Amino acid sequence: MFKNRLKLDFTYYNKLYYNLTRSAGISNSSGFTSTLINIDEEYVGRGVELTLSGDIIRTRDLKWESSFNWSRDRWYYTKIDPVYSTQKPWVAVGKRWDWYGIYDWERDSQGNLVNYNGYPKQSDYQSVIGYEYPDWIWGWTNTVTYKNFTLSFTLDGRVGGMAHSKTNQAMWNSGAHIDSDNQWRYDEVVNKKTNFVGSGVKVVSGSVDYDSNGKIIHDNRVFAPNDVQVSYESYMKSTNPYIGTVTRQNVFDETFFKLRDLSLSYQMPKSVCDKLHMKGLTLAFVGQNLFVWTKEFRFTDPDSDSDNLSSPSTRYLGFNVKLDF
Known part of the structure; x- marks a missing residue:
């Protein structure tokens, strides 16, 4: 186009992934605890890529060449193995394959952290907070x-x-994070006070029941603002375990x-x-x-x-x- 000064390239792909492998448990009498097997799960990857390039300016003394590239990829389940596929509601035909699941903190209906004796508690049920790929x-x-x-x-x-920052989590756990240089830490180290109050609410009365997927089926809890004072060091180590469990506040865009x-x-x-x-x-x-x-x-x-x-x-x-x- 424009006397070969402007070029446009377009690419589309559609790729099927099948014969996937997964570890499956076997009898200990074999001398092993697991083996790799092929499962009946499939997913498809689809993507587009655009490249626009050209000579924006071309004179005797001045020349400007430019190229802009844009791409997008998506992966979707097309077949689910009834036995070996992950048994979650978000693992289904048509759903995205690159889901990012974690065990988030327990929260009330407003999204506030639910504290027990001054500390938040991780949910027993996994939830999806976004997708891994851009x-x-x-x-x-x-x-x-x-x-x-x-x-x-x-x-x-x-x-x-989305991605988990182990560095950020490890710094909070070890006290090396720049934001841990605050009054609560000073009071605990210098004045021997344990006066940190975490954000969120506490349970005054009632209980909650969940189904197998973590959806609330009964909840008569009564909440009040959290006012339980705890050790700042203990709170940060509890909510930022070293390297181990992924915590929500350390997963970033x-x-x-x-x-x-x-x-x-x-x-x-x-x-x-x-x-x-x-x-x-x-x-x-x-x-x-x-x-x-x-x-x-x-x-x-x-x-x-x-x-x-x-x-x-x-x-x-x-x-x-x-x-x-």
Whole structure:
């Protein structure tokens, strides 16, 4: 289009996943406790990818090339094994396969934490709080050349998706989290007070009953604002167990955008190269991972899906000299 200055690429895929494997228990007399079997569960992956690229500006001294990429993927159950598929209401034909399930805290009908003796309690029933994979992914690459200077950079990002930050949870558990430097901690360490009151409500009377999926079928509980004072250290360790159980407050939206790479180069004029008996000489400043913005992740890079106590992304800065003889 437009004398080959604008290009549009479109890709669609539809892929079926079948003959899935799962661990199944077997008799101990075999010398093993489990074996891998094929199950009768299937799911389909569907996705689209669009790439729009072109020469936005093309003159004698100035040239701007740009390319924008957008993609979206979805996975859905198409067949459920009546025996070996996960027995949950959200595991069904037509439902999304990448559900993110956790054991959330017990809550009242308003979403408030329900405390017992000053501490919240995790539910005995798993619930879905979102989906693991992003809503969509994007990337934008640009190269701008003006006379002998060339500037190139790439921005990309992800919108949506959820991941557990083990780093965030471990910092709360160990007292290393920056937000744990507060008055309650000071009072406990210095003044020997245990005066922390967690948010939410407490049960004054009544009881609650659930069905097998965790749906409330009877609830006559009476609530009052939580006013039970407890140890701040104990509360944080209780609600942020080290590495083990995933807790809701440590699962975050993975939305981010990043300045993936940047380079600024200068190509020496031919007259200079001739004097140096060279065909070409290019000087360049280069950098990677120069900037990242995250919606909810604070201490790690969601680009890695799950931080798992891993090292943060490394920022690279460098200077290149290219000689052509």
